[in-house]
Amino acid sequence: RWQLVFDLGDGKPQLYEFKVEDFLPERLALELKGSDTPVAPADNPEFDITGRYLYGAPASGNTLTGQVYVRPLREAVPKLPGYQFGSITEEDLKHDLELEPVTLDAEGHSTLAVQSEWAQAKSPLQLILQASLQESGGRPITRRLVQPIWPAEHLPGVRALFGSSTGSDDYDDEADKGEAQTNGDGPAEFEIVMADAAGNKLAADNVKVRLIRERRDYYWNYSANDGWSYHFNEKFLNLNEETLNITKDSTAKISFPVEWGPYRVEVEDPSTGMVSSLRFWAGYRWQDNTDGGAVRPDQVKLALDKPAYNDGNTATVTVTPPAAGKGYLLVESSEGPLWWKEIDVPAEGKSYEIPLDKKWARHDLYFTALVIRPGERKANVTPKRAVGVLHLPLDRAQRKLALTVTAPEKMRPKQPLKLKIVAKNADGSVPRQVQVLVSAVDVGILNITRYATPDPFASLFGRKQYGADQLDIYGQLIEAGQGRLASMAFGGDALAKGGKRPDTSVTIVALQSAPVTLNDAGEGEASVDIPDFNGELRVMAQAWTDDRYGMAEAKTVVAAPIIAELSTPRFLAGGDQTSVALDVSNLSGKAQKLDVKISAEGQLSIPGGDQIKPLQLKEGQRVTLKVPVLAQGGLGQGKIKVLIEGLDLPGETLPAFTREWSIGVRPAYPAMLRHYRATLNEQSWSLPDGALEAFEPAGREAMLSLSSRPPLNIGEQIRALKAYPYGCLEQTASGLYPSLYADAATLKRLGLTGEPDAERKRKVEIGIERLLGMQRYNGSFGIWGSDSDEEYWLTAYVTDFLLRARDQGFAVPPDALKKASERLLRYLQDTGQIQVNYSQNAEHTRFAVQAYAGLVLSRSQQAPLAALRSLFDRRSDARSGLPLVQLAVALEKMGDKPRADLALSAGLAVSRKNEWLADYGSSLRDQALILALLEENDLARERRDERLFALADEVAANRYLSTQESNSLFLAGRNLLGKAEKDWTASLASGTQTRELSNKQPGLKLDGGLLASPLSVHNQGSEPLYQQLTVSGYPTQTPAAGGENLSIRREYLSLSGAPLNVGALKTGQLVLVHLEIGAKQRVPDALVVDLLPAGLELENQNLAQSSASLEDASEEVKTIRESMENAGIKHQEYRGDRYVAALDIDGSSTVHLLYLARAVTPGTYRVPPPQVESMYRPNWQALGDAPAQMVVKGK
Secondary structure, eight states, X not given: OEEEEEOOSSSOOEEEEEOOOOOOOOOEEEEEEOOSSOBOTTSOOEEEEEEEETTSOBOTTOEXXXXXXXXXXXXXXXXXXXXXXXXXXXXXXXXXXXXXXXXXXXXXXXXXXXXXXXXXXXXXXXXXXXXEEEOXXXXXXXXXXXXXXXXXXXXXXXXXXXXXXXXXXXXXOXXXXXXXXXXXTSEEEEEEEEEEXXXXXXXXXXXXXXXXXXXXXXXXXXXXXXXXEEEEEXXXXXXXXXXXXXXXXXXXXXXXXXXXXXXXXXXXXXXXXXXXXXXXXXXXXXXXXXXXXXXXXXXXXXXXXXXXXXXXXXXXXXXXXXXXXXXXXXXXXXXXXXXXXXXXXXXXXXXXXXXXXXXXXXXXXXXXXXXXXXXXXXXXXXXXXXXXXXXXXXXXXXXXXXXXXXXXXXXXXXXXXXXXXXXXXTTSOOOSSOEEEEEEEXXXXXXXXXXXXXXXXXXXXXXXXXXXXXXXXXXXXXXXXSSOOOOOEESOOOOOXXXXXXXXXXXXXXXXXXXXXXXXXXXXXXXXXXXSOOEEEEEEEEEEOSSOEXXXXXXXXXXXXXXXXXXXXXXXXXXXXXXXXXXXXXOSSSOEEEEEEEEXXXXXXXXXXXXXXXEEEOTTOEEEEEEEEEEOSSSEEEEEEEEEEOOOBTTBOOOOEEEEEEEEEEOSSOOEEEEEEEEESSSEXXXXXTTGXXXXXXXXXXXXXXXXXXXXXXXXXXXXXXXXXXXXXXXXXXXHHHHHHOOHHHHHHTTOOOOOHHHHHHHHHHHHHHHHTTBOTTSOXXXXXXXXXXXXXXXXXXXXXXXXXXXXXXXXXXXXXXHHHHXXXXXXXXXXXXXXXXXXXXXXXXXXXXXXXXXXXXXXXXXXXXXXXXXXHTGGGOSSHHHHHHHHHHHHHTTOHHHHHHHHXXXXXXXXXXXXXXXXXXHHHHHHXXXXXXXXXXXXXXXXXXXXXXXXXXXXXXXXXXXHHHHXXXXXXXXXXXXXXXXXXXXXXXXTEEEEEETXXXXXXXXXXXXXXXXXXXXXXXXXXXXXXXXXXXXXXXXXXXXXXXXXXXXXXXXXXXBOOTTSEXXXXXXXXXXXXXXXXXXXXXXXXEXXXXXXXXXXXXGTTXXXXXXXXXXXXXXXXHHHHTSOEEEEEEOSSEEEEEEEEOXXXXXXXXXXXXXXXXXXXXXXXXXXXXXXXXXXXXXXXXXXXXXXXXX
């Protein structure tokens, strides 16, 4: 999640939020067409299918697969929102069908007929067609079409005139979620309509309306197999029935007295026998504490005398309430009321004139009306309120530019796209000084999100969203006409774990020209250079002058005479065998005789060597060549190259046509580390025999560090921080620290390759922007974004980093720092601001947050001494030495040396237990940060070496480190790098190569030929040296399942929830992946990483408009989805080669995750195991079982 922040310095920054997802551009277009009107249940719906390649050729011979989901259509008339149609008690209305594959004809057309299995339905239905058109290689594009099904030409509808509850209890079933709820001691009122599918309100006589009491009597039953379980007897009691007439273009209202409990109201059309019904609940339910029901306000009809107004006009507003009453008429913007008037309105309505102030030059203006019908105790009339809202349109038609862009209908790639632009004013005159920005973007990208061409006129002058929160508390009725207008509320805010990602090159065509200034005639030209691309481009132009705006769009097909497109998996893993599909299309205008050569290089090979294929293609013909490809082990990239010779075009001499595609290759299994530590006393150390054979040769590397001091292995910590790919708040900040303090020279000493200072600074600047994108409205920070929950300790951690970055010369926005510092001050002064969600000692958590806040604020002399002393008095709350040492530094900086000394002594004496204290800490992290604070502030000199030795021992005892621990070790060790060591020398012998190390060059990165067997390190001096060798890479064998504290299990399911045989999947087949994760103890920071086999591709639910959807899954699958909704998911990512989720796992239950994938490219693929770990206690991790391979079969 990202944010764009626009700040003109007026104190009103504007935010635009957007998400970034992995994607591949689409190559096909798919159009689905059904009936424009509802079909009858007994009819077999037919759909016209049209498919084409975006470069213009029909999708002839391509395969279409799909699913049909039939579901009840309760809100069957879009023009009548809130009305329910159909019987809620009718059964067997849900149907799931898997369609037989269809092959499109030579023109890319087909007709799809669906056999009705719902002919007896008496309620309206929606048939959801989910169709996927496959490329030659198997990758699909997916589109959805909804076809309404009506059992009659007109149906009765019913709407409750009271609120709804989103809760559910034992009484509720799937159909009842969101059921209406009313008070249990008064009448329940409903509105009845007779309507057709177009939304016309029809006349009807003798419509029957029934009130039915739904009663369930529960009882317990015991059986030997199931133990105790509860059941119920259900009875339906018809309490009341009335008959009413409905006039044309109108509705009818009816009310029934009710008591506590469940009810159903039914409406029957006597002319057809069709019944519509809805369930509701009368009286209190426990959900009312959070989402109670309320009587729906009636509507005040508002009407204007003009379609739009100029500044300074007088608007005439006609207010027509449902009953006579008093209230208010207002003009509102998102910043508050601009005008208001007390009104007394008769039942027939009344008109009011409102002068429009010229200063109201904005487009979030609304007329709102509130009318109260007073109650009358003698007449037993309940007070009622009615509300009306209507946009106030300002006429800006004269500020619209009429823009036209003329683009060629078709062109070849690798040429300039030349465009002609003409602009006119609304009155036809020629505008002056028109600037035009032109973009050309692949339609295959835009179709993924159905991206609309930006319209600056509509954005600036179109209707803005109603920005007021209307607070309606039934029972606290406003006494109309008495007192002042109340203020209304406006706005407000109530390492890669799994290994590195494969490097696959994708052609993204999104081009933009420099702004063009039109000439005095309002005309101009623009040119965009088009790369080697075949497809369809949308040309988008935005034009502006000082006060006028406009837009235009056009389309251009880009197609070479001979088009070669390769369909491949998104990536491959070592050992995978796949079949890539090369489409060769002849659009040259004549028959061609060609020679095609296909070759592979890098980490890809073609069994049997290069393939040479002679082709004879008719005009417009497309041929698909299937080529077997094998992926080599390790991490890297392979290329497929195509050479086409023989193209004959009259009057043209063309060189051989070449194209190449890069495919990322990654290991099939998660990365692993091996640590080898030793103390060398005038002796050699050798790597155990066979140690390197456990790793794939490609991607295998090691970090060797030697020191006369106990090692913290700073180089390895920096490498791990830079490699971690999942960017939550803490990981982003921790990963930036090395770039903040370690320049290229420092990295070289550690055996790492540095980067130019300009690049290092740019990474820090980008990181600062990302951190600020996670800042919340109150100055705090959220772990995954600005809409995440407040992270108290991390707010101090990130503010600490931002202040350090500013001190290092980086630009950090002062307003953001001010807001963050103000939030830290509130933490320090008010413990109640720190709401501890989960900690094994909440008192420590609050103390740790306050101590860190005090430290950060004290660096700029902003920590109140009284607050620090108050915190000192609570020092017994600390369960670790780190917050006490932080408090000691803060007290000393603020001038209280005696308390600082006492706090420091206490902090150095306290050790941390293995507890989760919600401060992202561990014993190792805390000891490392304590050492860093002692070094930075020159404290406890006599204790530092002792603590360094203890810290080094703790590092040696930990197999895995979190990013928090790695950064803490970096901060602890960075000050030691500048301290002189005694001179020492050592030598490395690896395979046939040797290297020298010394106190001036203590670290070395080993890879390639420098990481080979035999490998030994020799100390050439007499003083002991501490050695650490960390070997990282990818295993050659499937890792064994198991883990500590955590467990994970994966199963592959069909759409019906049945287990799938992954050894016999078909191209285009949808696959549900179900993950079960458990923990013996709570893990609030779990990270699940499920690497995909290369034969599967994720159906990204964040791009649901172009992906298959889980929304209409079977009942069995919905049960898993509902469990997933309670899984404590903090963050999800659908990446090109993996699914990632961050979770809070309770130690007492199993967490379920579900995602949708699709078998795409034929082949045999290795299957990685699923994995889960605690991000801040990385020893807690687990791997699951996995089948050896997955087989995808082609059509």
